[in-house]
Amino acid sequence: RKEVEQDPGPFNVPEGATVAFNCTYSNSASQSFFWYRQDCRKEPKLLMSVYSSGNEDGRFTAQLNRASQYISLLIRDSKLSDSATYLCVVKGGTGGFKTIFGAGTRLFVKA
Amino acid sequence: EAGVFQSPRYKIIEKKQPVAFWCNPISGHNTLYWYLQNLGQGPELLIRYENEEAVDDSQLPKDRFSAERLKGVDSTLKIQPAELGDSAVYLCASSGASQSSYNEQFFGPGTRLTVL
Numbered sequence: 001r002k003e004v005e006q007d008p009g010p011f012n013v014p015e016g017a018t019v020a021f022n023c024t025y026s027n028s029a030s031q032s033f034f035w036y037r038q039d040c041r042k043e044p045k046l047l048m049s050v051y052s053s054g055n056e057d058g059r060f061t062a063q064l065n066r067a068s069q070y071i072s073l074l075i076r077d078s079k080l081s082d083s084a085t086y087l088c089v090v091k092g093g094t095g096g097f098k099t100i101f102g103a104g105t106r107l108f109v110k111a
Numbered sequence: 112e113a114g115v116f117q118s119p120r121y122k123i124i125e126k127k128q129p130v131a132f133w134c135n136p137i138s139g140h141n142t143l144y145w146y147l148q149n150l151g152q153g154p155e156l157l158i159r160y161e162n163e164e165a166v167d168d169s170q171l172p173k174d175r176f177s178a179e180r181l182k183g184v185d186s187t188l189k190i191q192p193a194e195l196g197d198s199a200v201y202l203c204a205s206s207g208a209s210q211s212s213y214n215e216q217f218f219g220p221g222t223r224l225t226v227l
Contacts, residue, residue: 008151032212043202043218044154087153092212098167099144099216101153 001026003100004090010106017078021105023088024070031092033064033071038085038104047073047086078109113137115219117203123225129191132222136184136205143180144216145188146202154202160186190224198226 006023013019025033033050048055050062050071061074071090075082088102116135124130136143141162146154157176159167162183171178175194180186190197200221206214 004153034213043220045218046215049213049215097159097212099156099159101146101155103151103153 002103003027004088004102006086006088006102006105008103008105010108012108012110013078015078015080015109015111017109018074018076019078019107020075021073021086021088021107022070023072023102024068025088025090025100026069027090028066028069029092030069030090033062033091034089035060035062035071035073036087036089036101038087040084044087044101075107078107080109080111083107083109115203115205115217117201117219117222119222120220121223121225123227124193125227126195127192129189130193130224131187131189132201132203132224134186134188134203134219136186136203137217140205140207140217141183142206142214143186144202144204144206145178145186146204148200148202148221157188193224193226195226198224200224 003026035047036044037047038044048057048062050064052064054063059076063072085104085106087104091099118133143160145157148154158171158178160180163180178188200223202221203219204216206216
């Protein structure tokens with residue numbers, strides 16, 4: 001079992017749709033969580049951190065469920081520009097600040 | 112504009128040849144990471160530096176890969192000899208002091224390596 005698992009997709013959604021991604025992690029001692037966005041042939045960039053209380057940034061909402069060991073990302077009112085790969089990132093645990101990336105979920109938003 | 116710089120951006124070599132990648136992190140960032148990314152996969156950590164010390168190199172294939180970060184700033188990653196399976200994108204990232212577990216990692220554009 002991979003330490004961080006994501007549905008690879010692709011998710012094909014129309015503009016304006018709401019789409020949600022989940023990510024599960026295996027190490028219960030993990031300490032911090034993130035969603036990164038990666039455009040085709042570009043480097044990953046931080047989209048948002050994921051806090052225990054959940055957090056929202058505009059159309060994006062991230063949540064953490066420690067009991068079930070998963071994090072989620074909700075995108076409302078999808079835009080064409082949201083088309084990208086979304087990487088789930090888990091950091092920390094017994095190994096210190098080890099950072100583990102999921103394989104990513106591909107999103108295509110169509111007009 | 113401040114950012115993580117990497118060179119070269121692209122490299123094509125024949126198998127068994129050596130290759131080196133260079134990374135200049137964001138000024139003041141103590142932590143430097145080298146990742147390998149294959150197509151359709153997320154970045155996989157090769158090595159992490161805190162200043163000039165390699166604090167996590169458990170995933171670095173030490174028989175052919177080596178890295179250094181002299182003076183705790185720039186870093187180089189070397190492969191000698193390269194194999195066909197080393198074809199991938201090599202990403203460098205940096206972040207501020209590691210005491211905060213929520214430090215953002217800033218990535219460079221990567222070096223796309225093709226081994227023929």
